[in-house]
Amino acid sequence: MPIYHRLGQVPRKRHTAFRQPDGSLYPEELVGNKGFVGPSSLLYHLHQPTHVKSVRRVRDLSWEADPDRQFRHRHFRTHQLASGGSITLDRVPMLFNGDVAMLFVQPEREDDFFYRNAQGDEIVYVSDGAGVLETQLGDLPFGPGDYLVVPRGIVHRYRITTTPMRCLVIESTGYVRTPRRYRNEHGQLLESAPYSERDIRRPESLETVDERGDFRILVKKENRVHEVVVEWHPFDTVGWDGYYYPWAFNIHDFEPRVGRVHLPPPTHQTFEGDGFVVCSFCPRPYDFDPEAIPAPYNHSNVMSDEVIYYASSEFMSRKGIEYGSITLHPDGVPHGPHPGRTEASIGAKRTDELAVMLDTHRPLHVSKQALMIEDGDYYRSWIEAEQPR
Ligand SMILES: [Fe+2]
Numbered sequence: 001m002p003i004y005h006r007l008g009q010v011p012r013k014r015h016t017a018f019r020q021p022d023g024s025l026y027p028e029e030l031v032g033n034k035g036f037v038g039p040s041s042l043l044y045h046l047h048q049p050t051h052v053k054s055v056r057r058v059r060d061l062s063w064e065a066d067p068d069r070q071f072r073h074r075h076f077r078t079h080q081l082a083s084g085g086s087i088t089l090d091r092v093p094m095l096f097n098g099d100v101a102m103l104f105v106q107p108e109r110e111d112d113f114f115y116r117n118a119q120g121d122e123i124v125y126v127s128d129g130a131g132v133l134e135t136q137l138g139d140l141p142f143g144p145g146d147y148l149v150v151p152r153g154i155v156h157r158y159r160i161t162t163t164p165m166r167c168l169v170i171e172s173t174g175y176v177r178t179p180r181r182y183r184n185e186h187g188q189l190l191e192s193a194p195y196s197e198r199d200i201r202r203p204e205s206l207e208t209v210d211e212r213g214d215f216r217i218l219v220k221k222e223n224r225v226h227e228v229v230v231e232w233h234p235f236d237t238v239g240w241d242g243y244y245y246p247w248a249f250n251i252h253d254f255e256p257r258v259g260r261v262h263l264p265p266p267t268h269q270t271f272e273g274d275g276f277v278v279c280s281f282c283p284r285p286y287d288f289d290p291e292a293i294p295a296p297y298n299h300s301n302v303m304s305d306e307v308i309y310y311a312s313s314e315f316m317s318r319k320g321i322e323y324g325s326i327t328l329h330p331d332g333v334p335h336g337p338h339p340g341r342t343e344a345s346i347g348a349k350r351t352d353e354l355a356v357m358l359d360t361h362r363p364l365h366v367s368k369q370a371l372m373i374e375d376g377d378y379y380r381s382w383i384e385a386e387q388p389r
Contacts, residue, residue: 008239129165138203174274249383
């Protein structure tokens with residue numbers, strides 16, 4: 001996230017002697033994206049972060065696709081997934097391609113290890129629950145409706161204070177950022193953007209832990225989890241500065257746009273990645289022309305697979321969905337409002353819908369786990385709803 005931030009103590013100049021009270025140096029570490037040319041931060045530790053005591057492979061995290069590659073509109077009910085497990089390691093894959101994956105997790109306990117994703121950036125949408133994301137760059141308290149953006153490589157763990165917890169996780173091969181069209185040539189969010197830097201929460205407290213022992217960091221790399229045991233507590237940072245850190249943005253801080261007639265989904269774009277976008281559909285007044293049709297028009301989403309996570313049971317154009325539903329409308333067959341929803345939307349004043357949309361440029365695979373919670377008749381729901389009663 002391109003806002004400069006600083007916490008704790010850092011030396012006046014980079015890469016100069018920065019000494020502890022006993023005269024030893026604070027070890028410096030660059031954590032960044034794309035080696036030395038992407039966004040990065042400089043960390044100052046109490047101890048060397050390189051003291052690895054052991055490494056072992058723990059488990060495989062490969063995602064298996066539906067071998068039939070069935071082609072139709074899909075609907076998955078995440079409330080049918082079993083809850084429990086780890087917020088980092090027991091995420092259930094739903095949909096994925098080479099650019100991005102959507103997973104779901106309902107953890108019931110905190111991890112007794114640290115986690116580092118070394119293969120992807122993460123957007124964790126907290127649908128229910130609250131806690132604190134503890135990181136080597138400071139703490140980020142979170143609650144319902146928060147998007148937590150965790151760039152790859154940052155060591156972290158979740159403290160859970162309110163349950164049940166339900167999280168939608170979007171894991172990205174590329175760097176997750178604010179949409180380019182929302183920023184001016186200097187990187188600042190435009191006055192016309194639907195949110196501003198003031199809405200972005202950054203780590204504000206840094207607790208430095210000085211402990212020696214066996215600290216387990218589980219590292220995700222190439223779809224495998226490796227346990228790396230280090231000698232020093234990974235949260236021994238005394239200070240850092242830079243542009244690379246976890247941040248939070250609450251979906252209710254997205255300022256929805258409304259027009260005289262219907263505005264298309266890109267109006268609601270919230271994040272941008274390589275090969276996908278994420279949009280937020282938030283409570284808002286409807287279009288204000290008396291003849292306006294607030295429900296979306298039918299559309300063929302050519303060169304895009306559309307996924308919606310329903311973060312409440314309200315959604316203006318759908319019947320039969322529920323809180324926690326995920327729909328996939330793949331490229332190749334048009335979709336639109338369910339019968340009756342278009343007419344019913346005319347004259348309506350507002351919607352309370354809340355949803356997170358993921359649109360991908362390349363086709364998505366459906367996971368084997370998603371098949372187990374699929375509403376298999378969904379693709380016929382447009383005509384079934386029109387049958388005489
Ligand atoms: Fe759509």
